[in-house]
Amino acid sequence: MKKILMLALCASAALASPLLAQARPEETARLRDAALTDTLAWDITEALTTEIGPRKAGSEAEARARDWAVTRLKGLGFANVRIELFDVPYWERGEASAEITAPYPQSLTLTALGNSAATPAKGLKAELIGFDSLAALEGADPAAIRGKIVFVTHRMAATQDGSHYGPVGQIRRIGPSIASKKGAVAILIRSIGTDAHRTPHTGSQDWKDGANPIPALALANPDADQLERVLKRGKPVTIALRVTAKMASKRPSGNVIAEVPGRDPTLPIVVVGGHLDSWDLGTGAIDDATGVAITTAAAKRIMDATQPLRTIRVVWFGSEEIGLFGGADYRERHGQEKHHFLAESDFGADKVWRFQTSVSDAALPAMKPIAAALAPLGIVQGGKNGDASGSDISEIQKLGVPVLALSQDGTRYFDLHHTPDDTLDKVDPVQLRQNVAAWTAMLSVAANDPTDYGPVPPRK
Amino acid sequence: MKKILMLALCASAALASPLLAQARPEETARLRDAALTDTLAWDITEALTTEIGPRKAGSEAEARARDWAVTRLKGLGFANVRIELFDVPYWERGEASAEITAPYPQSLTLTALGNSAATPAKGLKAELIGFDSLAALEGADPAAIRGKIVFVTHRMAATQDGSHYGPVGQIRRIGPSIASKKGAVAILIRSIGTDAHRTPHTGSQDWKDGANPIPALALANPDADQLERVLKRGKPVTIALRVTAKMASKRPSGNVIAEVPGRDPTLPIVVVGGHLDSWDLGTGAIDDATGVAITTAAAKRIMDATQPLRTIRVVWFGSEEIGLFGGADYRERHGQEKHHFLAESDFGADKVWRFQTSVSDAALPAMKPIAAALAPLGIVQGGKNGDASGSDISEIQKLGVPVLALSQDGTRYFDLHHTPDDTLDKVDPVQLRQNVAAWTAMLSVAANDPTDYGPVPPRK
Numbered sequence: 001m002k003k004i005l006m007l008a009l010c011a012s013a014a015l016a017s018p019l020l021a022q023a024r025p026e027e028t029a030r031l032r033d034a035a036l037t038d039t040l041a042w043d044i045t046e047a048l049t050t051e052i053g054p055r056k057a058g059s060e061a062e063a064r065a066r067d068w069a070v071t072r073l074k075g076l077g078f079a080n081v082r083i084e085l086f087d088v089p090y091w092e093r094g095e096a097s098a099e100i101t102a103p104y105p106q107s108l109t110l111t112a113l114g115n116s117a118a119t120p121a122k123g124l125k126a127e128l129i130g131f132d133s134l135a136a137l138e139g140a141d142p143a144a145i146r147g148k149i150v151f152v153t154h155r156m157a158a159t160q161d162g163s164h165y166g167p168v169g170q171i172r173r174i175g176p177s178i179a180s181k182k183g184a185v186a187i188l189i190r191s192i193g194t195d196a197h198r199t200p201h202t203g204s205q206d207w208k209d210g211a212n213p214i215p216a217l218a219l220a221n222p223d224a225d226q227l228e229r230v231l232k233r234g235k236p237v238t239i240a241l242r243v244t245a246k247m248a249s250k251r252p253s254g255n256v257i258a259e260v261p262g263r264d265p266t267l268p269i270v271v272v273g274g275h276l277d278s279w280d281l282g283t284g285a286i287d288d289a290t291g292v293a294i295t296t297a298a299a300k301r302i303m304d305a306t307q308p309l310r311t312i313r314v315v316w317f318g319s320e321e322i323g324l325f326g327g328a329d330y331r332e333r334h335g336q337e338k339h340h341f342l343a344e345s346d347f348g349a350d351k352v353w354r355f356q357t358s359v360s361d362a363a364l365p366a367m368k369p370i371a372a373a374l375a376p377l378g379i380v381q382g383g384k385n386g387d388a389s390g391s392d393i394s395e396i397q398k399l400g401v402p403v404l405a406l407s408q409d410g411t412r413y414f415d416l417h418h419t420p421d422d423t424l425d426k427v428d429p430v431q432l433r434q435n436v437a438a439w440t441a442m443l444s445v446a447a448n449d450p451t452d453y454g455p456v457p458p459r460k
Numbered sequence: 461m462k463k464i465l466m467l468a469l470c471a472s473a474a475l476a477s478p479l480l481a482q483a484r485p486e487e488t489a490r491l492r493d494a495a496l497t498d499t500l501a502w503d504i505t506e507a508l509t510t511e512i513g514p515r516k517a518g519s520e521a522e523a524r525a526r527d528w529a530v531t532r533l534k535g536l537g538f539a540n541v542r543i544e545l546f547d548v549p550y551w552e553r554g555e556a557s558a559e560i561t562a563p564y565p566q567s568l569t570l571t572a573l574g575n576s577a578a579t580p581a582k583g584l585k586a587e588l589i590g591f592d593s594l595a596a597l598e599g600a601d602p603a604a605i606r607g608k609i610v611f612v613t614h615r616m617a618a619t620q621d622g623s624h625y626g627p628v629g630q631i632r633r634i635g636p637s638i639a640s641k642k643g644a645v646a647i648l649i650r651s652i653g654t655d656a657h658r659t660p661h662t663g664s665q666d667w668k669d670g671a672n673p674i675p676a677l678a679l680a681n682p683d684a685d686q687l688e689r690v691l692k693r694g695k696p697v698t699i700a701l702r703v704t705a706k707m708a709s710k711r712p713s714g715n716v717i718a719e720v721p722g723r724d725p726t727l728p729i730v731v732v733g734g735h736l737d738s739w740d741l742g743t744g745a746i747d748d749a750t751g752v753a754i755t756t757a758a759a760k761r762i763m764d765a766t767q768p769l770r771t772i773r774v775v776w777f778g779s780e781e782i783g784l785f786g787g788a789d790y791r792e793r794h795g796q797e798k799h800h801f802l803a804e805s806d807f808g809a810d811k812v813w814r815f816q817t818s819v820s821d822a823a824l825p826a827m828k829p830i831a832a833a834l835a836p837l838g839i840v841q842g843g844k845n846g847d848a849s850g851s852d853i854s855e856i857q858k859l860g861v862p863v864l865a866l867s868q869d870g871t872r873y874f875d876l877h878h879t880p881d882d883t884l885d886k887v888d889p890v891q892l893r894q895n896v897a898a899w900t901a902m903l904s905v906a907a908n909d910p911t912d913y914g915p916v917p918p919r920k
Contacts, residue, residue, distance in 0.1 A: 046689070049686075050564065050686060050689045050690060050693075051563075051564045051693075052566075053564060053565075053566030053686070054566060054567075061565070061566070103511075104511045104513060105521070106512075106513030106514060106521070106743070107514075109880060196881075196885045196886070197659060197881055198659055198742070198879075198881050198883070199657060199659065221885075222881070222883040222884075222885050225883070225884065225885055226509075226510060226513070226743070226883070226884075229506070229510045229884075233510075233511075282658070283566070283686070419658075420569060420658035421656075421657055421658050421682070423656075423658070423682040423685070423686070424682075424685065424686075424689075425656045425681075425682050425685055426656070
């Protein structure tokens with residue numbers, strides 16, 4: 001009998017996850033479908049973008065947003081609501097203007113990239129040299145560039161999975177350093193974006209390998225078109241630039257954390273969230289008010305149903321845009337805690353179409369009930385195990401922590417990303433609710449699943 | 461025999477127009493269909509928006525555009541190419557910035573309206589009072605407005621015929637004067653436009669009935685949405701404004717004129733055109749590079765075929781945007797000449813869908829061959845006789861001159877109108893060619909038609 005009991009216990013342990021998970025499909029379906037009428041995610045998105053608006057990393061507005069978040073999260077009934085502060089470098093955008101002075105005088109619309117240097121106070125004027133790719137800039141003779149303003153253009157395609165952002169975004173991330181090292185006095189890039197509006201896309205870049213900071217700016221796409229046409233006429237092109245951007249002293253930023261305590265506090269916890277900071281040009285609606293709103297609304301729905309098995313920690317990361325500082329601080333403080341998995345929403349709020357995983361092979365069967373719960377929302381399991389990641393959570397993921405991901409349709413994301421146009425009107429309330437339903441379904445299964453999703457190998 | 465001859469002559473005279481016009485349908489169809497492969501309208505639009513770019517009324521850029529136009533029109537083989545200069549009042553946009561200082565500090569995107577006054581150099585700060593219509597502002601007690609910044613919001617619908625622009629545009633045209641007379645220190649209006657971008661719509665307005673100039677600005681539509689949401693929260697809203705706009709001394713503007721001499725110079729002439737000036741925010745692609753390009757390309761096609769019966773005069777009007785000064789100057793100089801009809805293209809370059817007339821009742825039969833020539837392009841004759849008008853040509857139309865009109869689809873016109881987004885990429889080359897074909901067909905019939913289209917009664 002003892003032996004039989006042991007066998008039964010072993011069988012029970014082996015099957016625990018699927019059995020338990022499969023015991024919840026009705027509850028999960030109920031919670032998921034109820035979430036399709038969610039109003040909380042909209043309320044959070046509307047209120048954060050209206051009452052705070054832009055909330056640049058390290059700014060006073062981001063500090064107000066943290067306080068706002070604490071009040072809001074406490075009001076919603078979350079436990080252990082707190083701020084974890086850290087310091088970040090602070091770059092001031094200042095003002096930027098540019099004009100073609102020859103051969104066809106006219107002004108251009110642009111915005112500084114993160115960490116851009118200023119021009120001299122009176123501005124600078126120099127001849128323009130154009131490149132149609134980062135490779136062309138990389139291959140160029142420094143003698144042709146020295147003393148000139150570099151212009152790098154390119155084409156970014158709108159894709160469902162945003163897959164062009166990685167490679168095309170390199171123009172922004174490393175183009176300025178390359179131009180500087182070759183002796184350029186400034187660099188203008190075509191915005192890393194897919195729209196055709198006079199709303200340039202800012203974004204982060206660092207001065208690499210000791211590159212001397214120079215003015216680095218993104219032209220709105222119609223202005224990049226214009227500059228291409230002007231260059232094609234074959235006459236020397238002169239540009240006058242004036243930029244007042246500057247690095248300032250460090251400022252406080254922080255993560256806001258809230259929890260839904262689980263029934264078994266000894267089990268590894270679930271972390272979900274998005275980032276609270278935004279670029280300063282828009283009000284950070286799709287990037288990333290909706291991310292914190294969706295994940296918070298889903299966690300709230302789980303909290304208000306039955307107490308979950310595992311603790312769910314909701315993190316509103318700070319200072320994502322300027323270099324994942326919130327994610328790094330979270331890793332530093334919480335890297336030794338046991339995490340069941342992490343998941344981040346930071347790709348707008350259009351319809352979730354794909355579920356991805358980065359879990360152990362042994363945990364793959366446990367993904368099936370999640371996929372099954374998501375399927376009625378039109379979500380497919382896609383990619384290969386190991387593809388799931390996230391922006392802030394990529395920092396802790398390096399330590400070897402499982403990650404799940406729900407991919408939004410990114411077809412129009414890069415029309416808006418990092419532009420003044422990232423405003424509330426761009427959020428579709430119907431698709432937003434589908435997001436909440438997807439996250440609710442995923443949490444309903446996964447936060448109640450005793451199966452380990454790890455270990456997964458550390459990443460670089 | 462003499463009597464019979466007389467009768468024959470009378471019959472011939474009475475039937476001349478339909479007979480002659482109907483003698484041309486094959487030639488007209490050939491010219492129309494060839495115009496569907498036109499490249500000239502695109503070339504003019506591309507070159508004017510690239511090599512000149514923004515060309516504000518009275519500016520140095522508008523002067524460069526006139527010289528550019530003369531060179532271009534001469535190069536195309538037009539006769540009597542010349543500039544007719546006149547002076548216009550000159551308003552400098554300067555810079556404008558605004559922020560909500562309470563209860564939710566954040567900046568707003570806006571632009572000054574024509575003839576806006578400046579704020580004091582340090583800016584001004586005042587409480588905001590909101591109105592959801594011009595009627596609400598008109599009905600408001602001045603005591604509630606005095607010392608405050610007025611905000612007027614509204615909704616403009618996108619329509620094929622642009623019919624909302626008349627009534628909704630009144631908010632821009634007379635709202636500032638009303639606010640000023642009631643003691644407002646400044647006025648912010650929701651942009652007169654149908655887009656959802658951070659690209660505010662400028663436009664003209666005059667200080668009426670001795671209204672004292674105040675800062676008058678248009679918010680981008682997402683910013684108007686934001687301000688509505690902020691006001692709805694019921695807390696006092698304070699706005700800080702800084703505007704450096706100012707009136708300067710008068711400057712030269714002018715019309716550029718070119719002609720296709722007709723076989724019979726004694727006959728009343730045909731006038732077609734658009735306006736050369738643009739607002740300063742965009743490059744004036746749809747407003748109105750395409751207008752001058754379409755009409756010039758069509759006239760060039762007629763010129764290159766058979767010499768037309770009547771002289772065709774192409775006018776690139778100056779200073780339309782700031783108050784139809786080019787049209788007024790044309791009326792003053794040419795009002796006593798005999799005009800067969802006038803027609804203007806100033807509503808973008810999306811597909812022409814409608815043909816309208818303002819001719820004598822006796823000339824209505826002569827409209828049939830025009831309508832027949834347009835029908836294969838998907839163009840219907842619409843509205844009632846008397847509806848046809850145009851912006852610059854409305855000035856001479858007041859004297860009692862026939863007008864024909866080809867209406868473009870305006871559904872997206874007010875997304876772009878008077879914004880930074882009025883750039884070349886918004887022009888669809890395929891629809892542009894349909895425009896050229898429509899104008900070519902109309903000119904082929906009407907410039908060869910001996911029938912009088914007038915007299916029509918003078919207008920106010």
